[in-house]
Amino acid sequence: MPEKPAITSSELGTLWLTYQQKTMILRMLEYFIEKADDEKAKGIMTNLYEEIDLCVSKITETLQNEGAAIPVGYTSQDVNKDVPKLYDNGFDIMFVRLLKEISMALHSLNITMAYREDIVMIFTELTAITQKYYNLCTQYLLEKGMIPRSPYVSMPQSVEFIKDTNYLGGLAINPFSEKRTLNTVEVAHLHHTNETNIVGMQMITGFAQCANKREVKSFFNEGAELAKSIVKELSETLLQSGVPTPEPSGGHATRSTVAPFSDKLMMYCTSLFCSFALGGSSLGTAFSLRNDLPAKMFIFMKDTFEYAHKGAKIMIKNGWMEEPPQMEERKQIINK
Structure with a gap:
């Protein structure tokens, strides 16, 4: 086996998809950073931008070394920072948080389709970045009172097992039964x-x-x-x-x-x-x-x-x- 085997079709596909996603996020961050009027939010997005940009450079270098064409993705032509704000302050971090949630799922899946160590490391780094900024965004929004937590419930005092198929309820058993x-x-x-x-x-x-x-x-x-x-x-x-x-x-x-x-x-x-x-x-x-x-x-x-x-x-x-x-x-x- 060569010291660094050629990348597989799975690795090429996941790198290609990641390049598309990350260049889109970079363009959107450029606009949101420009329009941010909260310094803490601006700091979160600026740091995230720098870390994603570095990962995009690594993907580009990997593809170049393999002789693969670099995707077009999303460029400066796809963003205009010199326009009025499209969203109220707070949406930027809500949006970034949701993007990080999507990214967590994608990077975890991509790792399972990578074999070469340097490519596994790209997705491992992206996973760490995603988890870090997802948490930063969540805590920021909670501090600002911009997202509600899921409902609270009384803690169970005993362990129960399902005793009847009526537990499944709903349409499949009896559409007229009380759920x-x-x-x-x-x-x-x-x-x-x-x-x-x-x-x-x-x-x-x-x-x-x-x-x-x-x-x-x-x-x-x-x-x-x-x-x-x-x-x-x-x-x-x-x-x-x-x-x-x-x-x-x-x-x-x-x-x-x-x-x-x-x-x-x-x-x-x-x-x-x-x-x-x-x-x-x-x-x-x-x-x-x-x-x-x-x-x-x-x-x-x-x-x-x-x-x-x-x-x-x-x-x-x-x-x-x-x-x-x-x-x-x-x-x-x-x-x-």
């Missing part, structure tokens, strides 16, 4: 899905206000309505069990209609959030024991998938979707 109260695992996933959809709704509302192309503006407006319907449905489900659903304060879109980001970048960001939403809904479905909850989640997943597919068509139509590195077309090579 049991949610358990804490179910509340955790419902609250989390609700929280991420609220931030997503705020984000995409701003995108809808400032998008340049009419079809893109319409697409974002549809996404805001989809997120709103999911938040409404989840809030009602929680309230049926007497669980309050407080919303985060701040972070709303301003009245600005001037785009800080290109339509291309905003479409990709929305696509990334849709992928994360599909994964989160799948996880919530897997850990829900009340039968009506997976049924709701399946509907959310179907609607989100269809919405994401519509977005992909718009991106392809406008030449905004960069093609991932392809495997060799063996039949074409042979026929040639």
Whole structure:
């Protein structure tokens, strides 16, 4: 075996995807740092920018050493810092926190698909950076009172086992039966899905206000309505069990209609959030024991998938979707 074997298709694919994601985050951070009016928030984002930029350089160097073309990703052409604020102060850190949540899932998965030590180390470093800044963002928002904690509950005084299949309840057994109260695992996933959809709704509302192309503006407006319907449905489900659903304060879109980001970048960001939403809904479905909850989640997943597919068509139509590195077309090579 050579001292440093060539990178595999899995490693190339994960590095390519990470380059896309990180260059998008860098462009958005450039705008949020420029518009930040809170020094602590600005410091968090500035330090994060420097660490991500270093990792992007490592990915670029790795690809260059392999003789691979460097992706286009997102460049200075995709951001305009000299425009009015699109969101109230506080959204920047809410948004970064959600991006770090997405990144945690991606980097953990990417490590399992890497073999070469230097590439494993890239994703290990990115995981550490992500966990660090996720915590910094969470503590900042809690200190500012901008995000509510999930609901509190009385501590259990004894261990119980499920004695009857009626515990599964919901539509699959008897649609007219009274549903049991949610358990804490179910509340955790419902609250989390609700929280991420609220931030997503705020984000995409701003995108809808400032998008340049009419079809893109319409697409974002549809996404805001989809997120709103999911938040409404989840809030009602929680309230049926007497669980309050407080919303985060701040972070709303301003009245600005001037785009800080290109339509291309905003479409990709929305696509990334849709992928994360599909994964989160799948996880919530897997850990829900009340039968009506997976049924709701399946509907959310179907609607989100269809919405994401519509977005992909718009991106392809406008030449905004960069093609991932392809495997060799063996039949074409042979026929040639």
